[in-house]
Amino acid sequence: SQELEQSPQSLIVQEGKNLTINCTSSKTLYGLYWYKQKYGEGLIFLMMLQKGGEEKSHEKITAKLDEKKQQSSLHITASQPSHAGIYLCGAGSLYNQGGKLIFGQGTELSVKP
Amino acid sequence: ETGVTQSPTHLIKTRGQQVTLRCSSQSGHNTVSWYQQALGQGPQFIFQYYREEENGRGNFPPRFSGLQFPNYSSELNVNALELDDSALYLCASSGGTDFGYTFGSGTRLTVV
Numbered sequence: 001s002q003e004l005e006q007s008p009q010s011l012i013v014q015e016g017k018n019l020t021i022n023c024t025s026s027k028t029l030y031g032l033y034w035y036k037q038k039y040g041e042g043l044i045f046l047m048m049l050q051k052g053g054e055e056k057s058h059e060k061i062t063a064k065l066d067e068k069k070q071q072s073s074l075h076i077t078a079s080q081p082s083h084a085g086i087y088l089c090g091a092g093s094l095y096n097q098g099g100k101l102i103f104g105q106g107t108e109l110s111v112k113p
Numbered sequence: 114e115t116g117v118t119q120s121p122t123h124l125i126k127t128r129g130q131q132v133t134l135r136c137s138s139q140s141g142h143n144t145v146s147w148y149q150q151a152l153g154q155g156p157q158f159i160f161q162y163y164r165e166e167e168n169g170r171g172n173f174p175p176r177f178s179g180l181q182f183p184n185y186s187s188e189l190n191v192n193a194l195e196l197d198d199s200a201l202y203l204c205a206s207s208g209g210t211d212f213g214y215t216f217g218s219g220t221r222l223t224v225v
Contacts, residue, residue: 004155033214042119042203042218043156050212088155092214100146100169101205101214103155 002027004089006104014112018077021107023089025070032072033090033101034063043088046074076109084111117206119217126224131192134222136204138185139215144168144208145187147179150201150219162187163208191222199224 003026013019023032031050035043047056052067060077076083086108090101118137126132138145144163148156158171162181176192185206191198201221205214 031212035216040201040219040221042117043205043216045213045215048213090155090214100158100161100171101148101156102158105155106153 002091002102004091004102004104006087006089006107008107009105010108010110012110012112013079015080016078018075019079019109020076021074021087021109023072023074023104025091027070029065029067029070029072029091031092032063032065033092034072034074035088035090037086037088037106039086046087079109079111081111081113084109117204117215117217119202119204119220121220122218123221124223126194126222128194128196128224130194131190132194132222134189134191134202134204134220136187136189136206136217138187138206139209141209142206142215143185144206145181145185146205146207146214147187147189148203148205149173150203152200156203159189194224196224198222 005024007022033048034046037043047063049065055064062075065072086106088106089104092101120135146161147159150156159173160170161168165181178190180188201219203219204217207214
């Protein structure tokens with residue numbers, strides 16, 4: 001079965017610094033979702049990547065999908081306290097609406113003012 | 114466009130009891146999935162419902178069961194609660210043309 005490994009598991013950065021979170025799959029990635037979660041709350045959708053080499057940006061967050069490496073990265077530029085939370089990557093088949101999402105264990109981000 | 118609503122938000126139950134959690138589906142979505150998230154872990158897939166039928170199940174025992182209604186809303190039932198069932202239960206709807214999964218805010222279940 002497919003497994004996702006996120007690194008690092010936790011991260012503390014100074015406000016204004018850039019950071020990168022990685023998500024590596026044990027199998028070929030056909031689609032990758034990034035979510036953000038505040039402690040004990042639901043998942044907020046950030047981005048969905050469908051094709052190898054695809055890159056998407058929203059505000060100061062950029063995500064890329066490297067199909068060959070079976071990896072996705074999430075990059076935050078000039079971090080702010082509002083970026084703090086748990087970031088989760090999820091893999092699923094975008095072509096099978098009955099497919100489940102498999103998640104990584106999450107990366108906890110703290111941003112120091 | 115409405116999002117996914119889960120109820121209740123918090124729940125405390127005693128070991129051995131039964132619990133029912135509810136979830137509404139986002140407008141335009143016809144599939145509902147349930148996930149269990151233990152503290153410090155990523156969400157684990159429980160099962161999925163499509164057209165009122167179970168359509169995929171994770172590694173959870175039969176005491177975890179569900180229903181989907183004609184309006185695509187769903188229930189998760191857990192019988193004979195155990196202490197390890199304490200977790201955040203998340204519901205996600207999907208099946209729209211956007212290939213997205215929309216999550217609710219979750220139900221925090223504590224079993225004592």
